[in-house]
Amino acid sequence: MVDQSELEDFNAVNILTVHGSKGLEFPAVFLVNLVAQRFPSRNMSDSIPMPEDLIKEMLDKKMSQEEAHIQEERRLFYVGATRAKEKLYLSAASFYGDAKTKKKPSVFLYEILDRDVAEEFNFEKGKVSIDGYEGQENTSIIPKEVKIELMKNFSYSQLDTYELCPRKYEYAYVLRVPQKPNASLSFGTTVHNTLKDFYTLLKTSKEGIEGIVSEPTLEELLKLYNKNWVRAGYDNTKHENMKKEQGEKMLKRYFERIYSNDEAPLNLEESFVMHLGESTFAGKIDRIDLIQEDNGVKQVCIVDYKTGKVKKEADIKKDLQLPLYAIFVEEKLGYKVVSAQYIFLEEGVKIEADISQKRREKAKERMVEIIENIKARDFHAEPDMFKCGMCDYRTVCEFAKT
Template sequence: MLSLLQWLNRPWEPLYILSLLRSPLFGVTVEGFLTIDQCLEEEISLASYIYEGLFLQDESLDEPLKSALTKLKEFYESWVPYTPQKSMNAYLYDLFTASGLKAMLLLQRNNIQLIKNVEKLIDVLAQFKTSSLDELLKQIKQLAVLSDKEGEAEVELAEGNMVHIMTVHASKGLEFPIVFLPDLAKGPRGDTGSIRFDKDVRLAVQYKKEIDLLKKPVEKSSPAFNAIKARSKDQAVEEAKRLFYVAVTRAKDYLVLSTVAKAANDSWYDMLLNAMEDNGFLQTYIEECLEVPEYEKWEDSGEEYQAPVLNEENLNQMSFSVSEIMTFINDPLKYFDKYIVKIEDHWLEEKTNQVQTGDNYDIVSGATLGTIVHRACELFDHGYELDEAKAEALAIIDDEIEKSRFEQAMEGLMNNYRQLEELNLGKAVENEWPFTVEIEGVQIIGEIDKIVEKNGLFHLIDLKTNKSKDLDKLTDYYSPQLYLYKMAFEKEYQQKVDCLSLFFMRAGKAGFRSVAFHPDVEKEMSEVIKAMANLKQNDAGKSEYINYYKKSKK
């Protein structure tokens, strides 16, 4: 059910498409994924391949695979795009039935229990009182975090003579007079994953291939799969050792360990026995008790225990990125399509952001070029030589021909960046400075390219790789972004900003433009944030965004 909801929220993203196809609802195998990948042309996205029915023309796809893709194509036609719902409970039950998920679960073992589990999940989701699917999935993610890592949530420990029951993660940084650590003989949870990733080897898979229907499937795997699995196991054991250390060092006076006699491999008891064998002096600190002592019946004569209180502050706080706000300011309808409906950029724009690198008309991605140039500038400010900074930034490109194109495209930009030194702007104190600040009750997330300080005064600089002759127009366009940076910096640093500037790198020193301060602009930014929050909180549809757009143009 969660795979279905994640796909419905972002139906154009390959990760969620593959996750849904891999689910029992479609049952596509890893071999099926490899076949689809071979059929995909470079310029065709997976979503387009399915939604536009291009797969129907591929003879290399067998009928079961075509049937699964046809079914997903029908899902696109029936369920995409998702629109905010007045009754999320009714919508989810309808999705559960109409998608065929309920019928599929009826064919499984323990079918009634499986269906009841999904229905319980739907009831829980309906309690969130939101018609926004994006917000609903955020709530699910937060629930999962709290369930798996509840120890990392902030709690207020009740004082007094009482027992606190908590996970090892939750106990970090705390100490208690007596600590009980049970079930030491339990081994670490095994990893049964069939897909693994290693930064050196990259992707490795293990799967079962049916060669003869009368025999068991043959297990096959990538050459490096077992090596990666062994390495992951070693890392898990090391993590278990670190967690054991945290657990035993929470005790001030006494540590009580309980276990059965037979220890699983790599369990905490196994680690303890090995440590005692290697270091005989440990035995002098351990008093072994093979039987549980008998005590008189305990009677409660104190105050009623008050459970720890979960600190839920900011748990469900709304957030916007600076890019979202800029899109909303300039085109609320595009914001609705991109961030509310979740339509990918290449479906919204006929042309991608591309840059010519010279007379040979090689084309590179403008977005990727910007990322590489920003990284190179950051490294240069941190003391790298210019060539070293460029080489390090270009390391994200694997293809040598592609890397050569980007190197050519960034050559002039980096030489122009060095011209900033001639302007004597001051000392760089931050590069690519990330921030998350609260403005009008909303978390604003962004990153400032460059912060310099001179004589105690701070100057914010945003680097732009845009290709345009009308720099005045671009300066007006990006001014709201600089004001958002100013508001964030002043709130975080508790220091006033003295100057805001844009550096259009293609124009060299002539592309350095400062923005004059206007107090009303910050008020306008606050009003924009409040308007965005209000529209999202009320699950506004496209018509509300159109009305806002019309009002903003008056």
């Protein structure tokens, strides 16, 4: 038997599953059986299907079991395709064995070629050596270069990803290699939706809507938490239950230490778009609180929730998010932003952000610089043991440090 670690240098044809090829590279790679129901394979779902409303993709987009399966198969296809150093052969047939039903080409062929291959899926064009007669090479199916168009719409999450590692940005937003649902994303979605619903109750009570008199309680906060719980991405039931319990303690701490019924939420989950020449920058502000009104101008505080660890002071000082959001709030909503806060829920810490005019200008300059770098296709890697260890693309990135 050849050890897995020796496969890459073993002078022979290696027949591997896609899973088995992770972390390896070869001069030439053949991906075969690229037809529907083989790659992607059929979704062999459980006899007791999981309710679709328990499976959510990022930003509250629901994903069915079938869609989740296709995403995972697409990720595997990308892993296989990126094992090739020099040549990649994509193989499919109209018929396999004694089958009488004609196969359709895999949807992944359409995606990687970025063109309609149905017209090319004609085996009369493919010439091979038969009985000593040499055929001619046919290269008309696969273009020499596939140009992937860059998107023109950007979000804070995209800018933050680029700041972390430009190569990760390329995987996530240019090549669009799917990521598995992860616990951190699901937990963050749960908490953000919970606090939005909770502050909606507070806002409604302050507006004096008939039938709602009292302000929301801790019990109501926890009920909303259970209602908004997203199950996708956890390792197992034990992991999910442990994280859910941690979240309950976190929200109790938030209610007792940070929440005040004097808060006056004006806007919740406020979405916006800023136009920057041919590009746009979009964002969503978790909460905008009214501080006071002066000569008809609302003076406000903008709030952003964080479910991760408290950032270092140096990282908070150079963070782009709230300075950019402050620009939008004043330009588009007509409010005067007098303060901005990051609330780190896990540790119950509230930190003021620098939104001075100087900081806003620097943040906008950096945003424009990042967008220009993306347009110039500057996707260099910035490998780091910690960052790479947490990255979903570490198995396909040649620069990953793990």
